[in-house]
Amino acid sequence: MSPSDLRAIPSVEKVLQALGDTGLPRPVVLEVVRAELAGLRKHRTIPDFDGVLARLQVSLKGLRASRIQPVINGTGILIHTNLGRAPLGPEVIERLSKIGSNYNNLEFALPGGTRGGRAAYLERSLALLCAAEAATAVNNNAAALVLILRYFCRSLARPDDRRFGIGTRRASLPKNEVIISRGELIQIGGGFRIPEILESSGARLREVGTTNKTSIHDYARAITRQTALILRVHRSNFFMGGFVESARTEEIAALARKKQVPFVEDLGSGAMIETEAISGLEHEPTAAEVVGRGVDLVCFSGDKLLGGPQAGVIAGKSKLIAALKREPIFRALRCGKLILSALETTVDLYLRGSSADSSHPNTAAGKRISREQSHRYAGIPVLEMMRVSNDELRSRAEKLIPALDGLPIAALVGVGHAQIGGGTLPRSVLASVTLDLAHHTLKPQEIASRLREQTVPVIGYIARGKLKLDLRTIFPWQDAELVSAIRAASS
Numbered sequence: 001m002s003p004s005d006l007r008a009i010p011s012v013e014k015v016l017q018a019l020g021d022t023g024l025p026r027p028v029v030l031e032v033v034r035a036e037l038a039g040l041r042k043h044r045t046i047p048d049f050d051g052v053l054a055r056l057q058v059s060l061k062g063l064r065a066s067r068i069q070p071v072i073n074g075t076g077i078l079i080h081t082n083l084g085r086a087p088l089g090p091e092v093i094e095r096l097s098k099i100g101s102n103y104n105n106l107e108f109a110l111p112g113g114t115r116g117g118r119a120a121y122l123e124r125s126l127a128l129l130c131a132a133e134a135a136t137a138v139n140n141n142a143a144a145l146v147l148i149l150r151y152f153c154r155s156l157a158r159p160d161d162r163r164f165g166i167g168t169r170r171a172s173l174p175k176n177e178v179i180i181s182r183g184e185l186i187q188i189g190g191g192f193r194i195p196e197i198l199e200s201s202g203a204r205l206r207e208v209g210t211t212n213k214t215s216i217h218d219y220a221r222a223i224t225r226q227t228a229l230i231l232r233v234h235r236s237n238f239f240m241g242g243f244v245e246s247a248r249t250e251e252i253a254a255l256a257r258k259k260q261v262p263f264v265e266d267l268g269s270g271a272m273i274e275t276e277a278i279s280g281l282e283h284e285p286t287a288a289e290v291v292g293r294g295v296d297l298v299c300f301s302g303d304k305l306l307g308g309p310q311a312g313v314i315a316g317k318s319k320l321i322a323a324l325k326r327e328p329i330f331r332a333l334r335c336g337k338l339i340l341s342a343l344e345t346t347v348d349l350y351l352r353g354s355s356a357d358s359s360h361p362n363t364a365a366g367k368r369i370s371r372e373q374s375h376r377y378a379g380i381p382v383l384e385m386m387r388v389s390n391d392e393l394r395s396r397a398e399k400l401i402p403a404l405d406g407l408p409i410a411a412l413v414g415v416g417h418a419q420i421g422g423g424t425l426p427r428s429v430l431a432s433v434t435l436d437l438a439h440h441t442l443k444p445q446e447i448a449s450r451l452r453e454q455t456v457p458v459i460g461y462i463a464r465g466k467l468k469l470d471l472r473t474i475f476p477w478q479d480a481e482l483v484s485a486i487r488a489a490s491s
């Protein structure tokens with residue numbers, strides 16, 4: 001018998017007392033301790049009391065780190081899906097805290113004192129921003145797609161399908177085919193595949209064209225009585241070059257009108273500004289532009305380039321928006337008061353930013369917010385981060401370096417290549433400034449991992465043997481926290 005076999009399993013009480021304040025609720029800690037002690041009972045070798053404590057500390061640390069918490073984003077990726085996508089600006093946060101801590105008129109009409117419509121103001125302002133007849137919002141863009149597909153794809157044609165002519169006489173035909181180009185059957189981020197979303201919504205895929213070429217004739221040939229809609233998916237997270245052709249949105253829209261088939265575009269990121277006005281960025285189609293080209297509906301995310309909370313915006317023909325809202329599943333996909341108020345405030349920031357010259361430029365279909373106006377969207381952090389000059393970033397980096405004096409780490413100002421991320425503008429790069437760290441003894445991977453363990457975790461990336469922290473995605477007010485984190489991690 002080895003000495004460890006003789007050791008008794010410590011009592012739960014004793015262990016809890018020795019752990020002290022873990023920063024986690026007692027029932028959570030209790031469960032971890034019980035599971036750990038139960039595990040020990042199964043093993044022949046039992047560590048000593050300190051060993052047991054050490055193992056528990058590791059488990060609890062992992063648990064604490066898995067709670068949602070602020071981090072410093074040094075990746076240079078502005079819309080980072082793993083890091084919560086678009087951060088929200090001060091006006092939006094103030095609104096959230098007011099709405100969250102009070103009762104509100106979510107579904108109450110103040111003038112009459114009766115039940116009122118949900119999100120009425122937001123829907124109007126979203127429509128205005130998208131230069132569309134009407135708009136609404138759901139939980140996210142995936143939900144927007146599901147709602148649209150559910151509405152248009154039926155196993156049986158219904159009487160009101162007369163709106164879209166085809167297939168109404170033979171009521172028994174399933175009307176659930178979605179025409180989509182083979183070049184647009186894409187995967188967006190982890191586990192979100194357009195074909196799978198389609199099929200799970202009761203749609204049948206009717207692929208047309210080839211990976212690199214889809215012409216208007218391919219679409220035209222595919223339209224039958226079973227066609228539920230034509231879907232276009234903005235190729236957001238990759239690009240195709242070379243021998244490539246796709247039908248223009250205007251052409252598809254004209255075809256769809258002629259054949260009375262609805263035409264929907266999933267735009268993905270929902271830009272509202274002329275991205276090409278920012279050096280390094282290409283043009284990203286705006287919702288207003290796509291509506292102007294004749295789509296019946298467009299959908300996009302609230303927390304990508306729009307810079308708002310997680311949401312899915314749908315804009316387009318008012319009849320269709322009204323019909324979508326009558327779908328039973330709409331109730332399951334709708335947003336709560338916090339999201340609605342955050343989105344409402346974000347949209348107001350855009351409309352304010354563009355209303356300086358009295359008439360809103362976006363009301364004429366397809367007209368984009370002007371170059372000059374794209375410089376006005378204060379309060380939307382994603383847009384502000386795009387516009388910060390490298391001089392400004394460099395001067396911040398130069399101030400950070402002396403603050404790191406005396407540490408076993410070499411810090412230099414480096415060159416960065418920031419990206420939009422979130423599956424947006426994959427080819428665009430924003431020149432940026434980084435803080436490059438090289439520890440005297442620790443490997444870059446080790447210093448990166450230590451930085452992730454700090455009170456405010458710092459996430460960077462490794463390039464050419466250095467840990468790089470891109471200042472474009474680090475807010476200026478995080479600089480002091482950044483210094484503390486680097487100090488704690490490197491000494």
Ligand SMILES: *Cc1c(COP(=O)(O)O)cnc(C)c1O
Nearest residue numbers: 140141142188236267268301423
């Ligand atoms: C990001 C994206 C989605 C998913 O949007 P969520 O808001 O994350 O649900 C759908 N389609 C495209 C083209 C996208 O880029």
